[in-house]
Amino acid sequence: MKVLGIFGSPRRGGNTEILLEEALKGTEKEGAKVDRLYLSDFTLTPCKECHGCDRTGNCVILDDMQKIYPRLLESDVVILASPIFFYGVTAWAKALIDRSQAFWARKYLLKDPSLGKEGKKRKGFFISVGATKGARVFEGAVLTVKYFFDVLNAEYVGELVFRGVEAKGDILKHPEALQQAFEAGKRLVSDLKKSGGEEQRG
Numbered sequence: 001m002k003v004l005g006i007f008g009s010p011r012r013g014g015n016t017e018i019l020l021e022e023a024l025k026g027t028e029k030e031g032a033k034v035d036r037l038y039l040s041d042f043t044l045t046p047c048k049e050c051h052g053c054d055r056t057g058n059c060v061i062l063d064d065m066q067k068i069y070p071r072l073l074e075s076d077v078v079i080l081a082s083p084i085f086f087y088g089v090t091a092w093a094k095a096l097i098d099r100s101q102a103f104w105a106r107k108y109l110l111k112d113p114s115l116g117k118e119g120k121k122r123k124g125f126f127i128s129v130g131a132t133k134g135a136r137v138f139e140g141a142v143l144t145v146k147y148f149f150d151v152l153n154a155e156y157v158g159e160l161v162f163r164g165v166e167a168k169g170d171i172l173k174h175p176e177a178l179q180q181a182f183e184a185g186k187r188l189v190s191d192l193k194k195s196g197g198e199e200q201r202g
C-alpha cells in the first residue's frame with residue numbers, strides 16, 4: 001500500500017510538517033510504503049486556464065507538476081498537510097490542486113474509467129493548523145481539499161486540525177497532537193486493509 005504525504009507548507013520543520021511526519025510514521029507502522037512530497041522543492045506554475053487538458057486529460061505546462069501527476073496516481077492514500085494562509089491552503093498546495101484540473105478533465109469530460117466507479121479507490125486525509133481560533137478558520141480549506149480528493153477518486157475520510165498554532169514548533173505545545181497524528185496515520189492504513197481495498201486491486 002502506497003501513502004503519499006504532501007507537505008504543503010514552505011516552512012521546513014514547521015507545524016504541519018511535524019504533524020504530517022507523525023501521521024506518515026503511523027502509516028509506516030502499519031506496513032505502508034511512504035512517498036514524501038515537499039511541494040516547496042518544486043516549481044509549480046499556476047493553472048493558466050487554457051483548457052488544453054479538456055481534450056487530452058494532460059496538462060500542457062511542462063514544469064515539475066509532470067513529475068507529480070504519476071505520484072498522485074500511484075497512491076492508495078493521500079495525506080495533504082497545509083497551514084491556513086488567508087483562510088485557504090497555501091499557494092503551493094493550491095497550485096497543485098488547480099493543476100489537478102487535468103484529472104478533473106479525465107474524470108468528468110473524458111470519462112476515464114481509472115478515475116470513475118471502476119477505478120482505484122483511494123482514501124484522503126487533511127492536516128492543518130491556523131494561528132487564529134475562529135470557528136470557521138478551516139472551512140474554506142476543507143472544501144477545497146474535498147474537491148481535490150474527489151478528482152483523485154479519494155474518499156475524504158477526515159481531518160486533523162489545530163487552532164491557535166502560529167510560531168514554528170507551536171504544535172508541540174499541544175501534548176496530544178503528535179499522538180493523534182500518529183494514530184490517524186495508523187488508522188488510515190488499517191481501515192483500508194480491513195476493507196480489502198488493496199487486495200481487490202491486486
Ligand SMILES: Cc1cc2nc3c(=O)[nH]c(=O)nc-3n(C[C@H](O)[C@H](O)[C@H](O)COP(=O)(O)O)c2cc1C
Nearest residue numbers: 009014015016083084085086087130131132165166
Ligand atoms: C501568508 C500567511 C497567511 C496566514 N493566514 C492565516 C489565516 O488566514 N488564518 C490563520 O489562522 N492563520 C494564518 N496564518 C498563520 C499560519 O497558519 C500559522 O503560522 C501556521 O502555524 C503555519 O504552519 P507551518 O509551520 O506548517 O507553516 C498565516 C500565515 C502566513 C505566513
